[in-house]
Amino acid sequence: CVKIGIILGDQLSLHLPTLGELDPDQDRLVMAELRDEATYVKHHQQKIALIFSAMRHFAHDLEQAGWRVDYYRYDEHDFSDFSALIAGRYRDAEEVVVTQCGEYRLQHAINQDWQARSGVSIRCLDDSRFLCSPDFFQKWASGKKQLRMEFFYREMRRHTGLLMEGDEPVGGQWNFDSNNRQPYKGKTPLPPELTFERDDIDEQVLSLVADQFADHIGTLDQFQWGTTTAQAQQALAHFIEHRLPHFGDYQDAMVTGEDTLFHSLLSPYINLGLLDPMAVCQAAEQAYFSGEAPLNAVEGFIRQIIGWREYVRGIYWLLMPDYAAENRLGNDRPLPAYYWTGETKMHCMAECFRNTIDHAYAHHIQRLMVTGNFALLLGVLPEAICQWYLEVYADAFDWVELPNTLGMVMHADGGYLGSKPYAASGSYINRMSDYCKHCQYNVKTASEPDSCPFNSLYWHFIHRHRQQFSGNHRMRMIYRNLERMDPAKVDAMLTRADTLLADPDAL
Ligand code: FAD
Ligand code: DLZ
Ligand code: SF4
Numbered sequence: 001c002v003k004i005g006i007i008l009g010d011q012l013s014l015h016l017p018t019l020g021e022l023d024p025d026q027d028r029l030v031m032a033e034l035r036d037e038a039t040y041v042k043h044h045q046q047k048i049a050l051i052f053s054a055m056r057h058f059a060h061d062l063e064q065a066g067w068r069v070d071y072y073r074y075d076e077h078d079f080s081d082f083s084a085l086i087a088g089r090y091r092d093a094e095e096v097v098v099t100q101c102g103e104y105r106l107q108h109a110i111n112q113d114w115q116a117r118s119g120v121s122i123r124c125l126d127d128s129r130f131l132c133s134p135d136f137f138q139k140w141a142s143g144k145k146q147l148r149m150e151f152f153y154r155e156m157r158r159h160t161g162l163l164m165e166g167d168e169p170v171g172g173q174w175n176f177d178s179n180n181r182q183p184y185k186g187k188t189p190l191p192p193e194l195t196f197e198r199d200d201i202d203e204q205v206l207s208l209v210a211d212q213f214a215d216h217i218g219t220l221d222q223f224q225w226g227t228t229t230a231q232a233q234q235a236l237a238h239f240i241e242h243r244l245p246h247f248g249d250y251q252d253a254m255v256t257g258e259d260t261l262f263h264s265l266l267s268p269y270i271n272l273g274l275l276d277p278m279a280v281c282q283a284a285e286q287a288y289f290s291g292e293a294p295l296n297a298v299e300g301f302i303r304q305i306i307g308w309r310e311y312v313r314g315i316y317w318l319l320m321p322d323y324a325a326e327n328r329l330g331n332d333r334p335l336p337a338y339y340w341t342g343e344t345k346m347h348c349m350a351e352c353f354r355n356t357i358d359h360a361y362a363h364h365i366q367r368l369m370v371t372g373n374f375a376l377l378l379g380v381l382p383e384a385i386c387q388w389y390l391e392v393y394a395d396a397f398d399w400v401e402l403p404n405t406l407g408m409v410m411h412a413d414g415g416y417l418g419s420k421p422y423a424a425s426g427s428y429i430n431r432m433s434d435y436c437k438h439c440q441y442n443v444k445t446a447s448e449p450d451s452c453p454f455n456s457l458y459w460h461f462i463h464r465h466r467q468q469f470s471g472n473h474r475m476r477m478i479y480r481n482l483e484r485m486d487p488a489k490v491d492a493m494l495t496r497a498d499t500l501l502a503d504p505d506a507l
Contacts (some may be wrong), residue, residue, distance in 0.1 A: 001094040003027040004120075006082060009037060009051045009395060010102050012058040012229075014065065017125040018099045022465035024066045030090070031059050033074035035369045036081040040105065044218040045209050046225065046360035048110070052225035052271055053205040058202075061229060072406035074208060080338070096120050100127045102271075103398040104320040130313060131160060131278060131306055137314030145313070146415060151241055152174065153307035162281050162302055163288070163295075170288075172487040175303065176248065176296035183432050184253035184261060191242035191262065194235060196226050217340055217392055222358045225394060227266060232266075232274035239264040240287050248297035252365045254433035259355040263363045264299065267395035270309075277305050304364075312403035317419055324386070324408060328414040329465060331379040336504045339371070339388055344507055347439035347454060348429050349374060360394035365432065367393075372409035373424055378504055383410040419473045423461050426452035447492035452501050453507050459490070460497035 005027055052074065058226030059071045072079065079085040085109045086096060096114065101107040123463050126133060140155060141147055157163060163170040183506045184249055186213040206220055226232050253261055269275040281302045288298040316323065338344040351368040375385040384406045390396045407417030424444040430436040436443040447456035461479055470479045500507065
């Protein structure tokens, strides 16, 4: 009688708690490429290719480390989900061990179906790969009406000791974001590209995905992701050397044709388990101590990981499943077709869609201030835009995608995650990018037939939600500006927005 350890597609870590509970001489590990996981949303082709290839490589690493692994390839078995697989193959197991899953959907199935269907007892372990446990987060959040990431982040700095001198933050300041808002004008050379050679496993998986998932969004031609732990480590080293020194300065910048700038591209590796978040932060901290990267860059980067990443996960497990159904702004519009085709005259949007389709990637400001901002201004049904983000990015898992989209972008949780909506007009995009220079629309106007759609839609958003937001002290200035505007100008902008809202697909 043996124990079975199930390793999910985003648990590709040799430090996974599951491994610590099992004996390589007696027990077996199980990994499976499953139809339900690959199609519960229509994931981007590169996301599936990355996950399947990383899973196959990791199974090999496990075998090298002395484990016996039963690996089920997508086209070589008929099990559609884990409970069918356990019931079909492992009914005689003494016990099935699994580490807590990242998504509520599958965790619910683990709790409700796995044992009920197979009769095998299931043991679920806490996921030690995160720095803040759901219990710690719950204690921190309890009694607070609104949460603020900044205060959570300070707790995490103290808890991890990262960039700390005793009880004080290194540099005397917790947050250097005010130094981090520069547009990119080309003075600093862009980092060299990192490419990986493809092996047989990659080639087999790429051809499997081309064959089985051709109707999913995206192309595979420019697949550039690393698919092994060693390649993820190389990506980390490349980031620390070439990108981190300027990460802070250009964190919010956007440039036509430049899809990554100084961003790390590490999120898929961290989310899949190929990189450990604490080790990534320690590597960045070390670069500061050795003088290779400035404090504003290193602090900004570490904040994204021990701050935002842990904060959104905490909110997810605190509030699911009700969180997914929130829609406090009462939005109900469908997502325009260009979110899938990329075909729109709005140059900023077209650039973000191109990056998304070609690479299953867009950096944070593209997601938040362009495609996300536009969905907010339009009033898209939160469920529709959340599903889109879950489908199109290589790093997308419900626990991280949902709070970012529903809370940060759509403000659908009533401001629990963030104190004000990130709504912005075209001038923000114009300030942070070169997009408007290449666009058919005029970013300087709001009511003419060729005016930037973001401009009139922004004021329409502000106007239609005045009940909710005019009392928000962080938005008082905006409402004062609206009151002071010439009423004829306001009418013209709102009329232009109404025309756009009548047929957003035409933009
Ligand atoms: P960098 O800019 O280099 O940032 C460094 C790391 O910080 C990232 O690798 C990531 O691990 C972490 N990070 C940064 N911002 C966030 C954040 N807001 N939340 C959580 N972690 C963060 N990130 C995901 O990992 N998966 C998602 O499904 C996802 N969906 C998003 C949806 C929307 C609408 C928005 C606005 C953001 C989303 N993010 C998501 C957060 C962020 O955009 C990505 O983590 C980042 O763009 C990944 O690229 P990078 O590794 O180059 O990031
Ligand atoms: C995302 C994904 C995909 C596309 N395919 C698989 C798979 O075939 N087998 C698997 O174990 N995991 C896959 N995953 C990742 C899971 O969806 C992920 O582990 C859960 O959603 C928990 O975050
Ligand atoms: Fe985007 Fe408006 Fe600028 Fe065009 S003018 S790139 S639509 S912000």
